[in-house]
Amino acid sequence: MKTKPMVHKTMKTKSNNSRRNFMYYIKRDWQLYLLLVFPIVIVLVFKYFPMAGLIIAFKDYKILKGFVGSEWVGFKNFAEIFSNKDFYRALRNTLTLNGLDLLLGFPMPIILAIMINEIRTLWYKKINQTLLYLPHFLSWVIIAGVAYQLFQPRTGLVNILLRNVGLEEIPFLTENTHWVFSYVLIGVWQSMGWGTIIYLASITSINPELYDSATIDGAGRWGKIRYITLPGIRSTITIILIINLGRIMGSSFERAHSLGNPIVKEVSSVIATYVYSAGIQAQKYSFTTAVGLFQSAVGLVLVLISDWISKKIGDEGLL
Amino acid sequence: MHNINEFRHSNYTKGKIIDLAADIFIYFTVGLLALLCVLPFVHVLAKSLSSDAKVTSQLVYLIPKDFNLKAYRSVIGDPSMIRSLWQTIKVTVIFTALGMFLTVCAAYPLTRKRLKGRNIISVFFIITLYFSGGIIPDYLLMHRLGLLNKSASLILPLAFSAYNMIIMRTSIQSTVPDSLEESAFLDGAGDIRILVQIVLPLCKPIIATLCLFYAVGRWNAYQDSVFYITRQPMYLLQHKLNLLIQTTNTTLTASEAQPDTVTNPEVIKSACIIFATLPIVIVYPFIQKYFVKGVMIGAVKG
Numbered sequence: 001m002k003t004k005p006m007v008h009k010t011m012k013t014k015s016n017n018s019r020r021n022f023m024y025y026i027k028r029d030w031q032l033y034l035l036l037v038f039p040i041v042i043v044l045v046f047k048y049f050p051m052a053g054l055i056i057a058f059k060d061y062k063i064l065k066g067f068v069g070s071e072w073v074g075f076k077n078f079a080e081i082f083s084n085k086d087f088y089r090a091l092r093n094t095l096t097l098n099g100l101d102l103l104l105g106f107p108m109p110i111i112l113a114i115m116i117n118e119i120r121t122l123w124y125k126k127i128n129q130t131l132l133y134l135p136h137f138l139s140w141v142i143i144a145g146v147a148y149q150l151f152q153p154r155t156g157l158v159n160i161l162l163r164n165v166g167l168e169e170i171p172f173l174t175e176n177t178h179w180v181f182s183y184v185l186i187g188v189w190q191s192m193g194w195g196t197i198i199y200l201a202s203i204t205s206i207n208p209e210l211y212d213s214a215t216i217d218g219a220g221r222w223g224k225i226r227y228i229t230l231p232g233i234r235s236t237i238t239i240i241l242i243i244n245l246g247r248i249m250g251s252s253f254e255r256a257h258s259l260g261n262p263i264v265k266e267v268s269s270v271i272a273t274y275v276y277s278a279g280i281q282a283q284k285y286s287f288t289t290a291v292g293l294f295q296s297a298v299g300l301v302l303v304l305i306s307d308w309i310s311k312k313i314g315d316e317g318l319l
Numbered sequence: 320m321h322n323i324n325e326f327r328h329s330n331y332t333k334g335k336i337i338d339l340a341a342d343i344f345i346y347f348t349v350g351l352l353a354l355l356c357v358l359p360f361v362h363v364l365a366k367s368l369s370s371d372a373k374v375t376s377q378l379v380y381l382i383p384k385d386f387n388l389k390a391y392r393s394v395i396g397d398p399s400m401i402r403s404l405w406q407t408i409k410v411t412v413i414f415t416a417l418g419m420f421l422t423v424c425a426a427y428p429l430t431r432k433r434l435k436g437r438n439i440i441s442v443f444f445i446i447t448l449y450f451s452g453g454i455i456p457d458y459l460l461m462h463r464l465g466l467l468n469k470s471a472s473l474i475l476p477l478a479f480s481a482y483n484m485i486i487m488r489t490s491i492q493s494t495v496p497d498s499l500e501e502s503a504f505l506d507g508a509g510d511i512r513i514l515v516q517i518v519l520p521l522c523k524p525i526i527a528t529l530c531l532f533y534a535v536g537r538w539n540a541y542q543d544s545v546f547y548i549t550r551q552p553m554y555l556l557q558h559k560l561n562l563l564i565q566t567t568n569t570t571l572t573a574s575e576a577q578p579d580t581v582t583n584p585e586v587i588k589s590a591c592i593i594f595a596t597l598p599i600v601i602v603y604p605f606i607q608k609y610f611v612k613g614v615m616i617g618a619v620k621g
Binding site for chain 1: 334337338341342345346348349350352353354355356357359360362363366377380420421422423424425427428431433434435440443444447450451452453454455456457458459460462463475476478479484509510511514535538539540541542545546557558560561564565585588589591592595596599603604606607610611614615
């Protein structure tokens with residue numbers, strides 16, 4: 001009599017058993033689960049709902065009909081993207097600006113980190129690092145504000161100085177080509193200091209004995225940089241490069257929006273600002289959602305490709 | 320290592336000279352780049368503290384001429400500016416508090432190894448680092464929830480940061496010994512009590528750091544203000560500043576042509592820039608090293 005129910009219990013299906021276990025865990029750790037409820041709800045509503053909202057890229061979204069009620073249109077919105085001139089302009093500008101950013105902005109922190117690493121006077125190093133990190137902490141609005149104070153025609157400091165030494169003014173922010181380079185160089189200026197942190201940390205982790213033996217072998221300073229420091233931070237460089245390549249389709253709304261002005265509209269409209277004006281301002285919701293989805297899909301593919309390439313050439317990948 | 324270096328060089332004067340030249344070059348270049356990072360701000364500060372006349376006649380470089388605080392007085396005297404400032408402070412404070420609350424609520428349970436479903440929940444949070452709905456789905460959500468033109472739209476969507484959660488989790492794991500929590504748990508203390516009485520007091524430094532991350536991030540961002548807020552009085556300070564800079568750029572020649580303007584727009588703009596920069600610059604010396612640490616923790620996770 002006593003053993004029978006026991007046998008019966010163990011014979012019961014395993015799922016029943018684990019369900020009781022699950023309730024047991026909930027009961028034991030209910031306080032932990034309670035804590036988790038708050039962030040889970042917030043993340044669900046404000047991060048996952050918008051992800052689900054991406055379906056309107058395949059619909060003809062009407063505010064009154066809502067997400068579910070709006071009609072399916074398949075890939076019509078995507079087809080429309082590629083016949084839209086403004087989109088092409090935004091895409092072209094995004095790729096041009098990001099390409100130049102990568103070209104000029106990517107090597108700068110590496111060079112700077114190596115130079116900072118060569119400074120042996122500790123206080124001088126500290127002061128310079130503090131100053132170099134500063135622009136990272138300021139908003140694009142402030143940076144743009146300062147940029148206009150410096151580079152504006154007539155009243156900008158740099159143009160005043162140029163005039164004072166008898167040179168002609170340069171339309172840094174008011175002529176298309178000049179604006180593109182100003183945009184890129186301001187970006188390099190803003191991020192070069194901050195970008196060194198990761199490389200400096202990477203340099204610190206290089207085995208110091210390598211430098212000692214190189215010294216004994218007669219390597220000079222340049223030799224040590226060339227044969228020890230650079231190979232030592234190679235994997236970090238690769239990872240940062242992969243991350244940057246993945247971002248080549250991305251665009252910072254704030255940077256383009258605050259540095260741009262109506263005169264240079266032709267070159268300053270990037271995907272994010274285009275989505276804002278065509279989506280939020282002109283209310284083409286489905287179309288601009290498709291643009292955003294296209295942008296992130298291409299970005300993802302780019303990350304995967306560059307990761308694959310870096311694994312092929314023998315570096316460690318990111319993923 | 321250093322000694323060997325010098326010993327070697329003492330035998331080769333040529334090498335020593337090259338080394339010295341390299342040193343000079345490096346010290347000079349790095350110093351110059353560092354100066355380039357602050358001089359623009361010094362110039363703007365000087366402008367904001369100078370008289371209209373001196374700025375108009377373009378005599379102000381790095382030192383204020385005819386020192387005065389008139390521009391700041393008119394910035395502070397502008398009610399819409401003060402309203403924006405107040406709105407920004409309010410949003411930043413609530414945002415930081417809520418962000419910190421959510422971060423702790425997510426991070427602490429995920430450090431408990433006995434928690435069932437720990438990995439799945441963790442992935443649930445971390446996915447948000449890599450995928451998002453994007454501008455329009457976010458906007459439509461705000462619209463559906465009726466949060467457009469409400470401060471909540473500037474607080475709730477960004478309040479949870481998976482990045483900060485990872486930092487918090489890593490830091491709890493490394494500062495609070497597992498045995499301490501387990502023994503308190505076995506003694507019958509509830510998890511929330513352990514969190515409040517043991518874990519949080521031990522994690523004060525990281526909490527302070529993450530609060531600064533949240534606060535600085537919120538203070539600087541204005542994208543969501545542009546997207547979600549259309550009523551002028553509710554603009555965040557950065558948004559308002561952006562508007563100010565943009566409008567005077569386009570109408571610059573017009574406003575310059577009017578001699579009766581009370582203050583040179585350039586001076587007002589400078590004062591506004593400094594006004595919005597000041598809070599960051601004040602906390603900057605304290606926060607810098609924590610941010611550097613944050614970069615490192617964030618990098619380790621990948």
